[in-house]
Amino acid sequence: xxxxxxxxxxxxxxxxxAVAAAALLGPRALAITVERLRGLDxxxxxxxxxxxxxxxxxxxxxxxxxVNPDEASAPRLVALIAGSTDTADATATxxxxxxxxxxxxxxxxxxxxxxxxxxxxxLCALCALG
Amino acid sequence: xxxxxxxxxxxDVLEADLAIVGAGAAxxxxxxxxxxxxxxxxxxxxxxxxxxxxxxxxxxGESVGLPYFPLEAARLRYFGGTTNHxxxxxxxxxxFDMESHxxxxxxxxxxxxxxxxxxxxxxxxxxxxxxxxxxAEAWVEASRFPALDLDPGRVITRVAQNVRRIxxxxxxxxxxxxxxxxxxxxxxxxxxxxxxxxESAAGVERLxxxxxxxxxxxxxxxxxxxxxxxxxxxxxxxxxxSRYPAGVGNGNDLVGRYFLEHPRFNGGIFVPFDEHLDVRFxxxxxxxxxxxxxxxxxxxxxxxxxxxxxxxxxxxxMHPAFYERxxxxxxxxxxxxxxxxxxxPGDAWEDLERVADDLTGWRRxxxxxxxxxxxxxxxxxxxxxxxxxxxxxxxxEFFGDIATLAYGQTIGNIAVAGVELSSRLEPTxxxxxxxxxxxxRDALGMSRVELDWQLTRHDRESAVRGIEIxxxxxxxxxxxxxRLDIDPESDDWPADNAGGxxxxxxxxxxxxxxxxxxxxxxxxHGLRNLHxxxxxxxxxxxxxxxxxxxxxLALRLAAHLESGR
Numbered sequence: 019x020x021x022x023x024x025x026x027x028x029x030x031x032x033x034x035x036a037v038a039a040a041a042l043l044g045p046r047a048l049a050i051t052v053e054r055l056r057g058l059d060x061x062x063x064x065x066x067x068x069x070x071x072x073x074x075x076x077x078x079x080x081x082x083x084x085v086n087p088d089e090a091s092a093p094r095l096v097a098l099i100a101g102s103t104d105t106a107d108a109t110a111t112x113x114x115x116x117x118x119x120x121x122x123x124x125x126x127x128x129x130x131x132x133x134x135x136x137x138x139x140x141l142c143a144l145c146a147l148g
Numbered sequence: 149x150x151x152x153x154x155x156x157x158x159x160d161v162l163e164a165d166l167a168i169v170g171a172g173a174a175x176x177x178x179x180x181x182x183x184x185x186x187x188x189x190x191x192x193x194x195x196x197x198x199x200x201x202x203x204x205x206x207x208x209g210e211s212v213g214l215p216y217f218p219l220e221a222a223r224l225r226y227f228g229g230t231t232n233h234x235x236x237x238x239x240x241x242x243x244f245d246m247e248s249h250x251x252x253x254x255x256x257x258x259x260x261x262x263x264x265x266x267x268x269x270x271x272x273x274x275x276x277x278x279x280x281x282x283x284a285e286a287w288v289e290a291s292r293f294p295a296l297d298l299d300p301g302r303v304i305t306r307v308a309q310n311v312r313r314i315x316x317x318x319x320x321x322x323x324x325x326x327x328x329x330x331x332x333x334x335x336x337x338x339x340x341x342x343x344x345x346x347e348s349a350a351g352v353e354r355l356x357x358x359x360x361x362x363x364x365x366x367x368x369x370x371x372x373x374x375x376x377x378x379x380x381x382x383x384x385x386x387x388x389x390s391r392y393p394a395g396v397g398n399g400n401d402l403v404g405r406y407f408l409e410h411p412r413f414n415g416g417i418f419v420p421f422d423e424h425l426d427v428r429f430x431x432x433x434x435x436x437x438x439x440x441x442x443x444x445x446x447x448x449x450x451x452x453x454x455x456x457x458x459x460x461x462x463x464x465x466m467h468p469a470f471y472e473r474x475x476x477x478x479x480x481x482x483x484x485x486x487x488x489x490x491x492x493p494g495d496a497w498e499d500l501e502r503v504a505d506d507l508t509g510w511r512r513x514x515x516x517x518x519x520x521x522x523x524x525x526x527x528x529x530x531x532x533x534x535x536x537x538x539x540x541x542x543x544x545e546f547f548g549d550i551a552t553l554a555y556g557q558t559i560g561n562i563a564v565a566g567v568e569l570s571s572r573l574e575p576t577x578x579x580x581x582x583x584x585x586x587x588x589r590d591a592l593g594m595s596r597v598e599l600d601w602q603l604t605r606h607d608r609e610s611a612v613r614g615i616e617i618x619x620x621x622x623x624x625x626x627x628x629x630x631r632l633d634i635d636p637e638s639d640d641w642p643a644d645n646a647g648g649x650x651x652x653x654x655x656x657x658x659x660x661x662x663x664x665x666x667x668x669x670x671x672x673h674g675l676r677n678l679h680x681x682x683x684x685x686x687x688x689x690x691x692x693x694x695x696x697x698x699x700x701l702a703l704r705l706a707a708h709l710e711s712g713r
Contacts, residue, residue, distance in 0.1 A: 121624035126616075131416070131631040133619030 062092040065099055065144055068113070072145040078129040079146030082139040095144045099137055113137060150327055152196075153338030153359050160365040162335070164190040166709070167355055167369035169340050169384070170376035172229025173695055174681035174702040176318050176326065177274060178373060181706035183332035190367060191326070191334045192357065194376075195226030197319075202360055202591065206339070207380075209597035210586050214641060216409075216601050222649045223377055227336060228319035230377065230649070236311035237441075237693045238277045240268045240700070244448045244458075245574070245690035251455035251606075254406070254577040255688050258659050258668035267700035274699050276315035278438040282307065290436030293429040296444070302621040304447045306460070308692065310432055310439045340376070341592055343388035343396045343678070351676045358592050371709060375681040375702075378407075378651025382583040382684060383597045385655065385665075385672075397655070397672040402665050404583040408575045408653035408689040409601055413634070413642040415461070415571030415615045420628035423563040430463035445691070446614055457607060458574035458691040459614030465564045569618070569630075571611055572648070574691040576604045583654050603641065612636045650694050652683040670705050681705055 069075045083090045089098065099113070120126065120135035127139045134142075156162070166182055168175045171193040183189040195203040208220040216222070224232050241261055248256025269280045281287070287307045288295045295305045315321065326332060335357075342356035344366075355367040374381045382404040386395040395403055429442040444461040451458065466472070530538075575581075586598035612634060619630030634642050658664025661673035666685050672678040681702050683694045 118624055118626070121620050124620055126620055126623070128616075128632060128636075131633060133616060133623065133630050133632060135623065 061096045061100065062144055062148070065096060065141060066148050069141055069145055072148060075142040075145040076148070077142075077146075078132060078134070078139070079142035079144065081129040082127065082143045083146060086143070089140065089143060090147065092144060092147050095140050095147070099140050099144070149332070150197075150334045150336060153192075153335050153357065153365075154361050154363060156335070156338075156359075156363060156365045158363050158365065161354070162190060162365065162367045164188045164333075164367065164369040166190070166371045166373070167192060167367045168373045168375055168681075169355065170194075170229060170374065170380070170682075171227050171334065172375065172377060172682070173231050173275075173318060173698050175229070175373075175375035176231075176322055177699050177702040178375060178681060178706050179326060179332055179334075180322060180329070181703060182709060183329045187331050189332045190369065191332060192338045192340065192355070192367065193227050193334060193336050194339045195224075196336045197227050199224065199226045199232075203337070206590050206592065208590075209379075209599060210588070211599045211601065213581065213600035213602050214645065216599060216647060217649065219379065219597060219599060222647075223379065223651070227323075227334070228317055231316065231318040231695075234316060234649075234695060235693070236313065236316045237308050238272070238275055238311060238696045239306070239308040239692040240264065240271075240282060240696050241690050241692070242448075244451070245688060245692075249452070249455075252457060252576055252688070254579075254663070257687055258657060264697065264700045264704070267703040268696065270703055271696045271699040274318075274321075274703075275696055276311045276321065277309050277696070279309065279436065281436075284442065287435055287440055287442070288429065291429055291433065291440070292435070293433065294426055295429050295442060296427070296625075296627060298444075298621050298625050298627075300447060302447070302450060302624075303618055304445055305429070305442050306445050307440050307442050310441060312439060339592055340384055341387075341594055342390060343372075343384065345391055345396065345675075349391070350674065352678045360591055369677075371677050371679065373679045373681050373705070374655075377682060378654055378684040379583050379597055379599065381680055381682060382407075382654035383585065383595075386583075386585050387594050397665055397675060397678065399674065400662050402579075402656065402663075404654050405579045405581070406577050406653040406656050406687075407581045407583050407599070407601060407651070408577065408686060409647035410572055410575065410650050410689065410691060411603055411607065411611075411641065411645050412570055412572040412648060413645040414568055415611060415642075416569045416619070416631055416633045417566050418569065418619070418622055418628045418630040419566050420564055421626065423565065425564050425567075425627065427463050427465050427564060427567060431465070444618060446617060450617065454613055454617070456610040456613055457576055459610055460572045460691045461614075461618060462570040462572065464568040464570060466566045466568060467562045468565060567628075569615070571615065572691050573607055573611055573614075574689060576606050577653065577656070577688060578602050578604050581653075601647070605639065608639065608641065648693070650683065650689070652686040652689045652694060655680045655684040656687045657685045658687060669708050670701070679705060679709075 066072055089095055117135045117137050120137060125136050126133055127136055129139055129142070165188045167190045168178050169192050171179070171191050175191060179189055179191045194206065203225050204220055207223045207225050208218070211219065224230055226232070241264060243261045246257040246261050272280045284295065284305045284307050288305070326334060337359050338357050339359065340355055341358045343352055344354045344356055345351065346353040352372050353368070355372060356364070357367060358364050374384060376384060385397050385403045388396040392398070394401065397403055430444070432439060432441045443463065446456065446459055450456070580600070581602035582600050584598045584600065585595035588596045590596050612632065615630070615632050619632065622628055622630050655665040657666050657668060657670065659667055664673070664687070666672055666680050670679045670681060670685055672680060683698050685701065686694065686697070
């Protein structure tokens with residue numbers, strides 16, 4: 019026997035899901051050109067520009083920083099996300115690859131129930147500090 | 149032949165070669181197999197040919213553990229038993245389901261799945277399953293919808309087949325045959341109230357029967373089989389306590405313990421990156437001459453590595469509001485009713501009228517007098533030039549709910565805003581999850597049942613970890629992001645946790661009487677002529693539905709009894 023979810027609850031779930039998931043990177047987000055990124059001066063700003071809905075990302079980002087307060091600094095997060103690579107070059111394809119690798123390796127965090135890669139969580143945290 | 153137990157004379161003794169208690173899936177299968185070669189079989193059924201309130205009330209009891217359905221709603225007590233209301237979902241056990249695993253205490257059957265594989269093809273026929281093909285790859289090929297492209301080393305797709313509603317009732321499929329069978333007598337309205345042992349206590353001397361009207365009579369048979377369901381089998385053994393307080397077959401305090409039921413609840417939701425992600429393979433649909441539904445699960449190597457019980461995920465896509473409204477509308481219900489997809493079909497003529505009215509609603513937008521009926525020009529232009537998103541809005545606006553549903557199912561892949569995950573688990577065998585005799589008495593003077601359904605911490609940990617593994621794979625594969633909707637830190641089960649009306653394990657099978665109520669041939673330990681049939685003998689339950697395995701085990705038991713004749 020199966021019991022369908024109440025339609026009202028499904029819509030509420032969906033609303034929350036859409037808001038949060040929209041915050042994260044999807045494959046299309048990383049099609050932003052390197053040239054456009056180079057036009058942004060601040061590395062943190064460059065990375066934030068990759069996130070489709072930074073306000074929503076900030077919600078998840080605050081959850082991340084609540085349990086990782088030592089990372090609550092934009093320069094630190096930039097360093098952790100991009101490493102020694104120039105942030106514009108870092109975002110061309112390598113972030114997407116790194117995110118996939120983190121999912122592959124299980125290097126994941128749970129933010130408000132959402133299962134995301136650590137790099138995604140740090141991008142959200144950067145938005146929270148923006 | 150059918151006999152009404154209420155017409156039996158008080159004090160009479162009915163004799164047979166074989167007495168079967170319970171005319172559900174197991175009992176009817178056994179009766180059909182064994183009422184041959186001159187064997188006299190009595191099939192004893194508590195209820196009549198249709199449901200009645202007084203008999204159904206005998207199923208009522210108390211639930212003192214995890215929240216559960218009313219026991220008189222989760223079981224049926226009339227000819228055909230639970231086959232009168234089951235969902236029709238079928239899948240056989242896999243090898244892994246029946247093996248012993250270190251991380252699952254009391255797991256393992258006395259034999260492997262190969263022994264049931266010999267019976268599953270016939271069980272599939274009896275259950276009206278069109279195909280004995282269970283490999284997901286074969287169904288993906290047969291289906292017009294793709295499976296999700298996930299790494300099979302992490303998450304797999306499995307397939308269940310759903311028997312069409314019209315074919316589910318065993319009474320409809322086998323009732324006439326049973327009535328005509330020469331050696332078989334079905335005694336309706338006959339309730340087993342006591343299993344009386346012989347002087348040696350090593351055998352059953354007689355079954356004491358009673359009707360709600362007060363008639364008492366006995367049945368004596370060379371062999372006896374309890375096939376009354378996973379809760380009732382245990383209750384009958386426990387209640388037969390005039391000689392031994394613990395009941396019959398209960399020398400090791402195992403009867404009623406290890407009650408297994410499949411927990412199911414909404415474990416999470418995932419949002420796809422591509423709103424047109426096609427998950428229709430995971431919705432019930434026609435493929436290869438059957439009605440199938442795909443679902444996701446963890447492969448054996450992952451379960452072994454992570455030490456998890458079996459976890460499966462049913463996908464429930466959530467579509468934009470316009471489609472959801474059409475699906476929930478009276479027109480949507482009418483379509484489902486006519487297609488036999490709903491539990492409670494409406495009046496067929498009204499449903500037809502509703503569908504016809506909706507389908508002809510387009511006339512409002514047709515320009516008659518043209519060479520052929522064509523839509524008003526502006527309507528045609530609008531639909532033809534619209535974007536996918538606009539078209540999805542125009543179709544319900546102009547063409548009604550039926551067309552909207554048809555568009556979603558055939559022409560277009562309606563946008564998926566999110567996918568709800570219904571988690572279903574294999575329960576760990578737990579001696580503290582049990583059926584007991586309650587304090588209240590029923591109309592026959594027997595103790596009502598008390599159900600104390602319990603799950604283990606390991607079950608819950610498996611539920612959480614299973615969803616995490618799925619979320620990791622959906623992320624790795626670029627499908628989307630998953631949200632876990634059960635609290636990993638809590639010990640409580642989700643508020644929507646419910647069972648599947650699967651009552652199993654209460655007279656579990658084990659060759660050692662210290663660990664089981666019945667042996668590998670379903671014979672009650674210590675009793676030469678009492679067997680048990682049905683899901684109460686399952687030592688483990690997998691995460692899938694039990695009906696095909698119930699029937700396969702009944703066929704196996706019938707063959708065993710026939711060979712020992």
